Amino acid sequence: MSDEQIDHETGVGTTGHEWDGIKELNNPLPRWWLWTFYACIVWGIGYTIAYPAWPMISGATSGVLGFATRTEVAQDIAAHEAENADLVAALNAADLTDLPPTDDLHRYAVARGGSVFRAQCSQCHGQGAAGTTGFPNLLDNDWLWGGDQEAIAYSIRHGIRNDTDWDARYSQMPAYGEIFEDGEIAAVVEYVTSLGNTDFDASLAQAGEGLFMDNCAACHGNDAGGNRDLGAPNLADAIWLYGGDRAALTETVTNARFGVMPAWGQRLSEEDVRAVAVYVHALGGGE
Amino acid sequence: MSETQLYAPREPIFPRRVSGRFRQLKWWIMAVTLGIYYLTPWIRWDRGPNMPDQAVLVDMANRRFYFFWIEIWPHEFYFVAGLLIMAGLGLFLFTSALGRVWCGYTCPQTVWTDLFILVERWIEGDRNARVRLHRARWDLHKWRLRLTKWTVWLLIGLATGGAWVFYFTDAPTLARDLVQFTANPVAYVTIAILTATTFVFGGFMREQVCNYMCPWPRIQAAMMDPDTITVAYRDWRGEPRGKKRDADTGDCIDCMACVNVCPAGIDIRNGQQMECITCALCIDACDDVMDRIGKPRGLIGYMALTDEAAERAGQPVKSVWRHVLRPRTLLYTAVWASMGIGLVYALFIRSDIELTVAAVRNPTYVVQSDGAIRNIYDVRLRNKQGEDAQLQLSLTSDATLQIALQGQDDTDTVTVPADTTVLQRVYVTADPQAPAAGRAVTDLRFWVEDLSSGERTSQATTFNGKESQ
Numbered sequence: 041m042s043d044e045q046i047d048h049e050t051g052v053g054t055t056g057h058e059w060d061g062i063k064e065l066n067n068p069l070p071r072w073w074l075w076t077f078y079a080c081i082v083w084g085i086g087y088t089i090a091y092p093a094w095p096m097i098s099g100a101t102s103g104v105l106g107f108a109t110r111t112e113v114a115q116d117i118a119a120h121e122a123e124n125a126d127l128v129a130a131l132n133a134a135d136l137t138d139l140p141p142t143d144d145l146h147r148y149a150v151a152r153g154g155s156v157f158r159a160q161c162s163q164c165h166g167q168g169a170a171g172t173t174g175f176p177n178l179l180d181n182d183w184l185w186g187g188d189q190e191a192i193a194y195s196i197r198h199g200i201r202n203d204t205d206w207d208a209r210y211s212q213m214p215a216y217g218e219i220f221e222d223g224e225i226a227a228v229v230e231y232v233t234s235l236g237n238t239d240f241d242a243s244l245a246q247a248g249e250g251l252f253m254d255n256c257a258a259c260h261g262n263d264a265g266g267n268r269d270l271g272a273p274n275l276a277d278a279i280w281l282y283g284g285d286r287a288a289l290t291e292t293v294t295n296a297r298f299g300v301m302p303a304w305g306q307r308l309s310e311e312d313v314r315a316v317a318v319y320v321h322a323l324g325g326g327e
Numbered sequence: 328m329s330e331t332q333l334y335a336p337r338e339p340i341f342p343r344r345v346s347g348r349f350r351q352l353k354w355w356i357m358a359v360t361l362g363i364y365y366l367t368p369w370i371r372w373d374r375g376p377n378m379p380d381q382a383v384l385v386d387m388a389n390r391r392f393y394f395f396w397i398e399i400w401p402h403e404f405y406f407v408a409g410l411l412i413m414a415g416l417g418l419f420l421f422t423s424a425l426g427r428v429w430c431g432y433t434c435p436q437t438v439w440t441d442l443f444i445l446v447e448r449w450i451e452g453d454r455n456a457r458v459r460l461h462r463a464r465w466d467l468h469k470w471r472l473r474l475t476k477w478t479v480w481l482l483i484g485l486a487t488g489g490a491w492v493f494y495f496t497d498a499p500t501l502a503r504d505l506v507q508f509t510a511n512p513v514a515y516v517t518i519a520i521l522t523a524t525t526f527v528f529g530g531f532m533r534e535q536v537c538n539y540m541c542p543w544p545r546i547q548a549a550m551m552d553p554d555t556i557t558v559a560y561r562d563w564r565g566e567p568r569g570k571k572r573d574a575d576t577g578d579c580i581d582c583m584a585c586v587n588v589c590p591a592g593i594d595i596r597n598g599q600q601m602e603c604i605t606c607a608l609c610i611d612a613c614d615d616v617m618d619r620i621g622k623p624r625g626l627i628g629y630m631a632l633t634d635e636a637a638e639r640a641g642q643p644v645k646s647v648w649r650h651v652l653r654p655r656t657l658l659y660t661a662v663w664a665s666m667g668i669g670l671v672y673a674l675f676i677r678s679d680i681e682l683t684v685a686a687v688r689n690p691t692y693v694v695q696s697d698g699a700i701r702n703i704y705d706v707r708l709r710n711k712q713g714e715d716a717q718l719q720l721s722l723t724s725d726a727t728l729q730i731a732l733q734g735q736d737d738t739d740t741v742t743v744p745a746d747t748t749v750l751q752r753v754y755v756t757a758d759p760q761a762p763a764a765g766r767a768v769t770d771l772r773f774w775v776e777d778l779s780s781g782e783r784t785s786q787a788t789t790f791n792g793k794e795s796q
Contacts (some may be wrong), residue, residue, distance in 0.1 A: 055333075068335035070539060072532075141734025168689030179703070182696040236698075278698035278759070324693065324703060324733065324754055 124148070128311045136189035136318060146318060153319025156312045160304070169323050174282055174299055180325045182279040184271045185209050187327035193317035197305035200271070205303035211270045216255070217294035228252055229289045235264055235276040236284070337535060339461060340592035342444055343454035343584075347611025357438050365486065368493035372396075375713020377745045385495050391746070397674065398711060398746075409670045413663055418543075420659035422550040424651045426557035430543065431606035436528060436536050439487070440590065443480055443529040450476045454587055480530045481522065488521030534591045537604060544601050553632040554650045558605045560585075560596040560627050563639045568596075578622045585609035585627055595627055680718060680743075681709040682775045684786045687752075691791040698759035702790050706751045708775060710743035717778040718743050720753065724771035726763035728790060729756045740778065755790060766792045 047054050047063055057064040088094060091103040102108070127148045139146045158167060164175040171177040176184065185195050198207040216225060231248030234240040253262065259272040266274035273281060281299070282292055305313055320326070372382035372395055379386065384393040392399040392407070399406050421428050430437060451457050451472050463469050492514045493501060504510035505518075528536050537544055551557065565579030572580070579596070586594050588609060591602045595609045613627040634644040687703040695701055710716040719740045722730050732739060733752035743749045755771070757763040769790040776783045 066333070068332050070535060071334045071336045072535070073539065074334045146734075166689070168687065170690035170693070177690075177693065179690070179693040179701075180695055274696065277696035278694055279696050322733065324701065324752075325695075 131311050131314055134314075136193060136314060136321075139189070139318065141322065146322075149315045149318035150322050152312070153315035153317070156308065156316050157319055160308065161316065164301075169320065174297070176281055177279070178320050178325065179323050180279055181327070182274065182277060182325070183327065184266075184268065184273055184281075186268050187321070187325060189317050189321045189326070192320050192326070193314055195301070196308075196316055196320075197303065197310075197313050199303035199305075200301040201298060202300055202303055204306060208303055209271055211259075211272065212298065213259070213272075213296040215294065215296040219255070220251070220293075224248075224251055225290060225293050228256065228293055229286055232264065232275050232289055233286060236278060338592060340534065340590065341454045341457045341461070341587075342590045342608070343587040343612075344448060345584075345588040345608050345612045345615070347608075347614055349607035349611050353432060353441065353606070353608075356432050357441055360433060360435075360438055361442070365490045368490065368498040374398075375745065378713045379497060381497055383494060384497075387495060400709075400711070403677075406670060406674070409666060413666050413670075416659055416663040416666065419550055420656055420663060422547055423552065423555060423659065424656045425605075426551060426555050427543070427547055427603070427605045430537065430604040434604075436541070437590075437604060437606065439483075439525060439529040440533050442483065443533075444590065446479050446483070447476055450479065477526075477530070480526050484522035484525035484529070485518065487525045488518035491521050492517050534602065534604075537591070538602055544604075548601075552655070554653055556629050556631050556647065556650055557599065558595060558603065558607055558610065558627065559599070559630050559632070561625070561630070561638065562596065563635075565596070565626050578617070578626050580616070580620060582616055584612040584616050588612040677711075678782060678784050679711045679780070680716060680775060680777050680782055680784055681711070682773060682784060682786055683707045683709075684773050684788045686788050686791075688791075692793060694793065695756070698764075699756050700759075700764040700792050701754050701756045704753045704755065704773070704788065706753050706773060706775075707748050708741055708743050708751060709748045710745065712745060714745050716743050716745075717741075719776045719778055720751070721774045721776070722755065722771050723774065724763070724769060724790070726757065726766075726769045726771075726790070727761050728763055728769075728771060729758075730754070731756065757790065757792060763790055764792050765794070767794045768792075 045054050045056055046052070047065055050065060052065045052067060054063040055066045088101075089103065090105045091107055092100050093103065094101040127145060130145050131149055134145060139149070157165075157169070162169075165171050165178055166175075169178040181187070183191070185191060185200070195209060198205045198209065200209045201211070202208045216228070220228070227244050227248035228251050229248070230241050230244040231246075231252050234242075234245040234248075252260075252264070257264075259267055259270050260275055261267055261272075264275040266272045278284075280288070282288055282297055304316075308316070367383050368381065370382035371380050372393075373380055374393070379393060381393065382395050384391075386393065390401045397406075418429060447457065451460055460469060460472060489505070496514075501510055501514060505514065532540075562577075565577045567576055568579035568581040569576040570580055570582075585596070586592075586609075588611070589595070590606060590608065591604055593600050593602045595603065607629070610627050610629070614624040617624050617626055630638075631645070631650045633650070637644045683706070685705045685707075687705060691702075693701040693703070706720065708718050708720075710718070717740050720730065720732065721739060722728060730739065731754045732741065733754065735741070741749060741751050753773075757769075763769040769792060770787065771790050772785050772787045774783060774785045
């Protein structure tokens with residue numbers, strides 16, 4: 041290097057580039073740095089040939105190694121299914137009412153049922169299984185059709201009041217708006233209200249009691265405690281599927297209710313049905 | 328202009344053998360640090376029948392970190408974060424007090440490079456022989472020496488990578504699996520990568536790692552000030568340098584000993600430089616020469632720049648302690664120590680059993696058929712002991728509340744296996760007429776007691792009632 045290319049302040053050579061009197065010092069990078077850079081380029085080219093990379097008109101190049109994340113996921117799922125095959129077989133063979141909560145199979149069923157529930161059931165019954173008006177709360181200890189594991193499994197498998205499964209749980213309350221005279225509905229509603237409250241019209245309720253015994257007790261029972269064979273709700277407890285105030289009861293008695301649930305046995309595998317039953321039973325209200 | 332080179336090949340460096348007190352100290356430090364690194368995974372520590380008996384173990388698969396009597400769970404990772412902060416502050420402290428003492432003595436890059444240079448010297452000879460060999464043609468002699476050297480380097484690299492994987496699983500088992508070729512491929516790949524990096528960084532990259540890959544040499548300027556003790560050449564004593572000995576020349580006889588021993592390939596007489604790792608080998612080399620020519624030692628030595636004026640004038644200089652103890656280093660020490668005290672305190676107040684309570688708020692409460700109000704809680708019970716624990720759950724509250732465990736009809740006790748966490752769903756119920764049933768929020772506290780040790784711990788939460796409108 042000639043003297044002109046040495047910066048006098050620092051004693052470092054310059055590249056000879058100068059802008060408005062400012063010179064660019066030349067502190068050369070190590071040669072291996074350059075080779076590393078070239079190696080990265082070569083690696084990058086090889087990588088884009090080996091793996092999916094270049095965007096084309098429809099999709100991207102698939103890479104000569106045939107790698108795809110979707111294939112990996114499919115392999116993972118298959119591996120898990122193979123791993124769980126024994127548990128699935130045991131679940132399908134088990135008597136669900138006789139499954140101790142500390143059992144590994146019970147834990148598996150709860151975990152599996154929980155994920156199926158969140159995907160398939162939570163749309164109506166809620167993520168927390170608390171339900172909403174017309175869709176039962178599965179956390180409480182009130183069961184329309186029975187609350188042991190097998191009864192719950194039956195409700196899930198065949199559904200309720202649907203047209204697709206002949207074994208679906210079925211019942212239909214008459215719409216008393218067409219049967220009762222004026223004032224009779226109010227009397228029955230007052231009687232039902234009197235069962236769980238202290239604030240009611242005693243004479244009206246007394247008038248309703250006779251009507252209840254003649255028309256309603258056949259299904260709901262003389263004590264209004266309900267009948268699980270018919271899915272007739274207990275009217276003396278604190279839980280109301282469609283609301284327990286006078287307006288809601290009037291609506292129910294006048295037009296009746298007809299809650300429907302699909303037959304999940306037609307959509308889910310048997311082990312999924314059983315797993316959801318165990319999960320729902322374990323939510324806190326199971327019998 | 329066209330000759331301007333933007334890339335430069337590495338200038339080969341052939342550090343000459345040197346002996347002296349700093350070299351001696353560095354041999355000791357090398358032996359201790361390498362000894363710790365290679366031997367630690369083999370130390371055994373009994374923790375109970377179901378627990379690993381390796382004193383230092385990073386158990387990734389089970390998410391546990393064991394260090395002798397300490398066991399760190401993932402949620403306690405702040406201990407590791409705290410240690411990293413302490414390491415950072417420690418680096419600040421030592422750099423502001425003693426310059427790049429970490430780089431010069433204990434950095435793995437320095438220690439392993441030192442080891443590799445030692446091997447190189449054993450096989451190929453000292454500096455002059457190595458320079459000759461470097462220039463020689465690739466004949467049989469050169470090939471033999473180079474291949475021998477590379478083989479020994481590779482074996483060191485293999486041992487280095489091999490020792491690393493032992494920290495992550497039971498060392499004796501893995502060692503047996505490794506030689507029987509039944510170990511996990513991850514172990515072999517890790518060993519291969521670390522063998523390669525050790526071989527390349529220690530054998531060929533050496534000071535290039537410090538100069539081009541490590542950020543610390545660039546940061547050190549901000550960490551050092553004129554009071555920092557660092558390696559310096561006393562030019563007022565040495566200059567003008569020259570081989571001719573007369574009244575005009577200084578003590579430096581320009582023998583190049585300091586340059587020839589330098590593993591960074593620099594001339595310390597040019598002043599402080601980014602490349603200098605303050606390994607102090609030039610001090611040993613120069614002291615040796617000064618002894619031989621009958622001059623006082625310390626032409627190159629540890630000193631602070633603030634002493635330069637006093638030294639030039641021949642006046643007494645500040646003591647080392649007055650340089651080291653200054654507000655900056657005291658502040659670093661204080662922060663470092665308070666961090667350490669905090670971590671030790673946190674370590675000793677840790678309990679062997681823990682619980683965390685997460686109230687299930689979807690829904691906020693459940694009405695039972697008799698009108699009772701139920702709240703649901705997910706309680707995580709953690710047993711950090713080496714044995715199974717019987718943990719009894721209870722609650723305290725101003726209001727009357729009943730506790731029940733999901734899936735456990737008649738008991739309030741949960742068996743938590745050794746070194747695990749159990750998720751237990753807990754129901755808390757208020758009778759229909761109880762105050763808590765009609766109140767929006769009631770405070771309560773969950774307690775867990777280890778029935779064998781009597782140890783207790785608790786966590787507060789709330790109970791949601793059905794607000795009476």
